[in-house]
Amino acid sequence: MWEAISANRSKSIVLIVLMGMLLALLGAVIGGVFFAGEDGMLAGGAILGVMIAGFIWFVMTLVALFQGRNILLSISGAREVSHSDAPQLYNIVEEMSIAAALPKPPKVYIMEDKAPNAFAVGTPENAAVAITTGLLSVLSRDELQGVMAHEIGHIKNLDTKFMTIAGVMMGTIVILADVFMRGLIFGGGGRRRSSSSDKGGGQLQLILFLIALVFAILAPLFAQLLYLACSRSREYLADASAAVFTRYPEGLASALEKISANHSKLASANRVTAPMYIVNPIMKAHAGGNSLFSTHPPTNERIKVLRSMGGGAGLKDYNEAFTKICGKAIIGETTLRSAEVLKMRGITTPEPPQLPKNDIKRQTREATDILHRLNHFAFISCPCGVRLKIPPQFNKPICKCPRCGKEHPVKIA
Amino acid sequence: MVLVLVLVVGGFVLFMFLILLAWFFGTYNVLVRMRNRVTNAWAQIDVQLKRRHDLIPNLVNTVKGYAKHEASTLEAVIKARNTAMTANGVGAQAAAEGELSGALSRLMVVVEQYPDLKANQNFMQVQEELTSTENRISFARQAYNDSVMEYNTKREMVPSNIVAGICKFDAKELFELKDEAEREAPEVKF
């Protein structure tokens, strides 16, 4: 099944080359406008522009590869958890990285947010997965496994690495276009006047100037289209990988169902980070959500495909189910030739029953207790059934249980 | 004239030879990479089995306090663990680990009768670790089998089988459990 990655990879390279060309062209056009000397040395200006664009991109890529994981995680307000903070979550992530044969299990992060969502970043050697408390508190163990398998699928298929590089390119294009527009407003006019002494050159420059303007407006849009178009098929592929890793597509299917039933928006997501989440954090799936600009395929369709795998859990089964639902294949022929037919794990319940209220309470508490532990709260269990959770700022030696009045000594750190 | 012809043909043959050589090395490297994956996946199974051995003393101690009448079940678990830890050879080890899985699931059935134990914080932690370890073992087996299957396919397929044959890439065996019931499970249910 590893071959699935290679098909993905060649697609990624084409895309990155395309985006790189777009970036170079934008640099050339802008350079031609701004740096062409009075003698009309257009080529020189254009080359300088490409070099500057290339330099900006190079620096940003370096930063993204070495610091990208941390930057993205800090934008989304995620906090790292250890095995003792969140044993189950941590275990599940390790289980799935064993199933995916990752060289190193990803780090585990948690985001304090009621909106249910999760994402992954990084390269297989140096990755991280993050999940919101909202998602953690509604999922059963099997469902959580499905979600984590999907995220690890993204890491294994090198989607997260690609997203980092493509995201940075898109960012560079947007920044260049933005700088150019600002330059136009503040400095461009003056520069143009000074060179208009040479009539022919001035005219040529004006034309170039208009081209650059159109280009600067269109390039970011085009780049975003490229970026998005490929993030959608990657979602399906990550779903397929999740089925292969867990041998239990229903886990992810019912998790997706729970996620789509909730309508809160994620506070910390934006346009660049959106493609990394398990479901689109910004737009909520609506009927015609499969437009050019959507980062994710409709969740309903993803659930339907996962549930039509008919007892199989391999890439072939996924591809057949996908063809049945969407009318075309998702996984390439060469990949499928080497994919074996896999049987589903021996769990017989096709649809897990709705969680009883007590389980929801228990899972909510497990999720919030992880946060309390991260915030260094002290836990005291009172014999009357109350659990006291004491913040580290609490500065009294004794804490009285509000229910039975028992006084508990508090260790002050 | 003849010289030119010889040069052209010779050049062509040399060119083809170089391409063949490049393909040969490329395929060789792919096979090596796949074989390493198989080795790593096998090592992972061992790591997880050891993890299970390490967990058992903690589990037994936790259960002991609540279920005093289940001494024989607990002893069976400890005995199975010790046998598994000292077992030599793949066959003996597989048998011993199977024995341990059986002893553990019997213990978990027994635990059902002790609600106090099931609510115990410490026990719940050990239980999660045990569930996860059993999962890890089966996922490691699964990853091992996936990598073996992929390696063997590559080994047998035309034209990479030529390289595999010349450089003696041996077939690897799948990790199969004798009994279907054993495969399902060390499904720990509480």
Place this chain on the structure above:
Amino acid sequence: MICPECNEEMLVIELDGVEIDLCDTCRGVWLDEGEIELLAGLDESSDEPFVKALRDRGAEKRTGNRKCPVCSKAMIIVEVPLDPPVEIDRCPANHGLWFDHGELDAVVAAAKNTEVGGFLNKIFGADTQT
């Protein structure tokens, strides 16, 4: 969570899987939206007076001077139709409800039959005489 009354970090009290935040200084209680959902659900058609109070359908009186501990917006004072009626603070963005010590006692005494009141009574029932 910071107490909207005295700006101190509040204790977290869990009973039967539901949490409240309690200020150890002023004995005020913050009940988060998510916890009310666990207790009574957030159904639009719910009869639970506290769900109504949270969901904009209580009688809104005026803007109070305490701030929501979640979003720091000035809370609105709403009247919960109990016998006798009790005024409590509600976050304008529905993040939760705030009961100061006096309001808490009144709710514990008058709203035993509601999900939220019953729960508060279970924790603070013995404490109301003081």
